Amino acid sequence: DTGVSQDPRHKITKRGQNVTFRCDPISEHNRLYWYRQTLGQGPEFLTYFQNEAQLEKSRLLSDRFSAERPKGSFSTLEIQRTEQGDSAMYLCASSLGQTRSYEQYFGPGTRLTVT
Amino acid sequence: GNSVTQMEGPVTLSEEAFLTINCTYTATGYPSLFWYVQYPGEGLQLLLKATKADDKGSNKGFEATYRKETTSFHLEKGSVQVSDSAVYFCAHQGGSEKLVFGKGTKLTVNP
DSSP: OOOOEEEOSEEEEOTTOOEEEEEEOOTTOOEEEEEEEOTTSOOEEEEEEETTEEEEEOTTSOTTEEEEOTTSSOEEEEESSOOGGGOEEEEEEEEOSSSTTSOOEEOOOEEEEEO | OOEEEEOOSOEEEETTOOEEEOEEEEOSSOOEEEEEEEOTTSOEEEEEEEOSTTOEEEETTEEEEOBTTTTBOOEEESSOOGGGOEEEEEEEEOSSSOOEEOOOEEEEEEO
């Protein structure tokens, strides 16, 4: 069990550029979640997948955001035309099981800074 | 809507002091409740959880009891250590898969 990994750990980009983040969940975990955390706040849910199906998206996930999990393993989160307000820590989590109370294991996060 | 309210931080205590971090929630139905901890430079880790009313979650000397009548899940520890210095997040999982987090409470324990 190597834990949830995220890449890159830090990303600095200019406003208007596109960025893509990758998340590798714990192997055999069929659920994968994306959250966003800004300074001084708790994480906020963005979206989640069960296997390759994206089952829920938050209103926070504007048209500029897209997430995929094409083979039910790793996932990518892309932000197009980045804005300064997108600066945040993007967290990925995964869980195993069919019920809500299974623990979500979090990765270390990708810190995005938009200049 | 669904939300979690935690006591404002930061909280500074001396080693061996008693800790309480208050957490209340609003949710429909019977959510599962969690405390997550984030140590400096590390990712979020589950500290403890409770899935139904009157359940007590416990781990590493920390405890929290699911109180449906007061919609609360306060975190307590009888004797904190310097190594408990971290940010603590209360969260609930209601009608969907997502976790709804509070803003976090930063705890600093001095020797």
